[in-house]
Amino acid sequence: MKNLRIIILPNQANKKGFCTIYFEQAFIKDGVKSRKRIASGQKVKPSNWSIIKARVLPSDPDCELKNSQLEKKYLEILNESNSDGKQTESSELIDCLEKFIQLRIALGRKRTSYKEFITVKNRMIQFEEFRVSQGHKRLQFRDLTLRFSDDLILWMSSRKYDPNTIKKHFVTLKTFVNHYYNRRTEYPEIQFTDDYLKSDFGKVNTHSSPPLPLNDNEFSVLLDCDYLLENKPSLVKVKDAFLFGCVTGLRYSDLFTISRANIREGLIIVSPSKTENTKSDNLCRIPLNSISQSILERYNWNTGLLKLSNQVYNRRLKELFQLLKFDDLIETKTYSGLGCPSVKQLPKYELLSSHNARDTFITMCIKKGIGIPVIMEMTGHTKYETMKKYIKLDSEHILDVLKHAF
Template sequence: MNLSYYLETRSGHDAKKPTPITLFVRCRVNVGGNSKTQTVKLSTGKKIVAKYWDSEGQRIKPSYTGATELNSWLTTKKSAADKLLLLAGINNEELTSTRIKEIVRPLFVGSSIVEDSALSVWDVYEIFIETRSTQMVNSTIQKYKTNLSHLKEFSKEYKYPITFETLDHKFLERFVTYLIKEKKHINNTIEKSVTILKTFLNWATDHEYNTKLAFRKFKHVKEQVDIVYLTDDELQRLYKLDLTGKEALQKVRDVFCFGCYTGQRFSDIAKISREQIKGNTWNVITKKTKDIIEVPLNRYALEILEKYKGDEKPLPVISNQRTNEHLKTICKDAKIDELIPVTKFRGAEKIEGVKSKYDLIGTHTARRTFVTLWLEKGGRPETCMEITGHKNYKDFKKYIKITSKVMRVEMDNIFGSTPVMKAV
């Protein structure tokens, strides 16, 4: 069986006008003991001007506004038709042209060039993910896919029908309950899930798939998280740690320290090339925001680059996961083992514990270390934001650890050095 899309062109048709997109179903059937190929044509309800149609790929060309959404819709429908026809075959149904139309036609009922009422929330979410996959980093796309998976699991387990009409506050309460009781998620993880869901629903509304606006008042409590960063002394210990004979750990340490001395995301450090380095400046094209940032390289960053000048790449970066695993070992060896109280909330339940600092350190710690040490040493926030690429203070603040040292530096900068008072 073969399913293909074609434009339904006719003699004398105006090529400048939209042309119907038709699904052709070709399959072999047994007629009177003889095998025969039959072709069934079904209207999709969609139209496109011929110049935007890729006949070889059976897709809308990227130059057409809305191509990603429409291509995803066509793919979803063809996949569904294929599965339904395969199931009919497994059940030994006789696939006559009439029966094929009965099976497939409901998939396209109600479809038009602007009307997508037949699409389910799942269909639209898949279109959303495909659209964003060309614009966002893989880690963000994975979060969208995980969110969709949680929604489907919730719908199945709680027998809650998911439509745009049912995504109201009653839904939110049950969904949060599910994430707490079944997934054991803490409040901050739940807050991220709700935020991702709102991002999708805002997109669906903007693209006219959804008209229900109850979701705009969705919110969940977010707990304050203590920022983990390396002190200046800890960073120096790590930078100078003797890792002779441990080449893999040494490379991970160097890449991490480079992040601490430049303030850039691990994803951008992983993509660094020699063409981006001009003298003492690293011209970063950020993977997340596509911005171009000029990062002045200090002596520590330059020393690290010098160490690998003979290699093909400027830095020996390995995967994020493996880097995080090695970092815990390296930081433990560097005696970065301060005990840190950790408090989390799962709903109203308070979860307390204590962890060694090296267990809390990951690639994200480097960026937080850069920002905090910059402020501790009296650097201006606006200059730091230029280097890190933060566009607003709200996002920048997430990386700040306002230590007593930061407050002392700023106090002295404004009013002059404070003399040490003698005990009375």
């Protein structure tokens, strides 16, 4: 239900300053646009309400209880709207997945926080159609057994999904199921199984992708390549975006969100979207340097002017790096399903993507002798084990360090 919002009306606050929280549904009746408001039964002061996220803020002492009741009421309204009192054969699992996605949208969550669930839902629809063709019924929560896990893994492998993608699919699926399982007393009509909590559910052997930072020479070439891009304005923006990532360590999801409001006392202050709901101190503090400042000045202190979809950005990056002759051969493993990977040697420009700017930033910081705690403060990492996956020191640097050590 895309037209269901959660709102308050500040001009209707009571004497104590509290506003009723409403669900507002927009619809068209007889060609006329209308809307209906349904009281949630919860009240909040405007100062304790997030208009963007449509949630009660932590400054309200009862925020957790109120937000929980809002989620419950939202799903009740969604159920009533979808059922219309009719009993039809449907996929309980996929229907609930759609409601879960719509709930996150209504709560004002960023698209990055629910698009993975959309991907999982689309895959589950395809898998369900395969099951139905084999004589099975539509998917229910009670079907989430270890046998279901095995069947889904084999189905995804037969379609050449990378093992890491298969693992990520199950992790996302479990997050969704947890939402309903934790509220199982409120859904007596749903039969649950706890097989999905077992370690064998969704168990596959994954692989790690090695970091691929730019080396010192490649970084210098990128820094001074404007003369090669005089007639390629689209590549100039791609170059500037990647370079900005190299000197700030920002992820793609945060790279295009920087404005003057993020600059304070010579620092870029950013709250990473990836960890906004999982970390209490979710701030990265990155010193503004001559390169990042010049890029910001070029785009009027608004990196949103550089924004491209991830697919287009990565495609143009490969075009840029091919033009710059970043063509050292790199041995790489390609996975297609759960079988043994194929080993190929590919030119570096074919392998580089938006994420490698972060590899470059962290590796350059290590090479320049910046302390690990400082780097983690800039990147937002809380564990060194996670951060070290971005580090790759070239042989020239290692030899140089040893030369000065003895």
